[in-house]
Amino acid sequence: MKSTAKLMCALICATSVSSYTQNESIYEECSYIFDQFPQIHIPEVQHQITNMSIQRDTLQLEDDSIWTVSSYDAPKLLYWNDKDTFLITQNNRWFTSYQYRLINQTNGSSAEINLASESLYKQDCPLTIKSIDQNNFLVELSDDTMWLIAQNGARTFDSWSLGDAVIIGYNSNGDEIHNILLINYSLNHSLCAQRL
DSSP, X not given: OHHHHHHHHHHHHHHXXXXXXXXXXXXXXXXXXXXXXXXXXXXXXXXXXXXXXXXSSEEEETTOOEEEEOTTTGGGGGGOOTTOOEEEEEXXXXXXXXXXXXXXXXXXXXXXXXXXXXXXXXXXXXXXXXXXXXXXXXXXXXXXXXXXXXXXXXXXXXXXOTXXXXXEEEOOSSOSSSOEEEEETTTTEEEEEEEO
């Protein structure tokens, strides 16, 4: 009787361990698959990481913007290097506090990110709004590029003003015309745009 009970207990434990290991493996495979992104070849949306914290929870891009990284995604950054190129896009994952996603264009992996509070108060930004025409949804940046803002962002666009700092990202929400994401990091929000 005791040997039967021990055998059943051993089978239950083995099944639980096997099931846990299998579920963990499936979870890791699925999260890896769902976090993969194709390469996007638009030069103005390419970024480089210039600095990263030891804990991999904060990084800095070539435009001096500072970003916090999701603790879930931080281990992925061990496999990223300074030769990789990156793009920033909207984060479409549900139930997350991270607004953006940084996609490694070299290997397709990604990490959820937010603008760090240090970025929100920077004065010396490479790209700023040089001129703005809110009636016609036009923005000219300090590099002399002109952008047409998608009209569905009219309410948000009203709060943009001269001198606001801007980061260029990629609009991954399927709008082929307004395929650029202009991130206003003076205000910490973004709008979809088309380069003219």
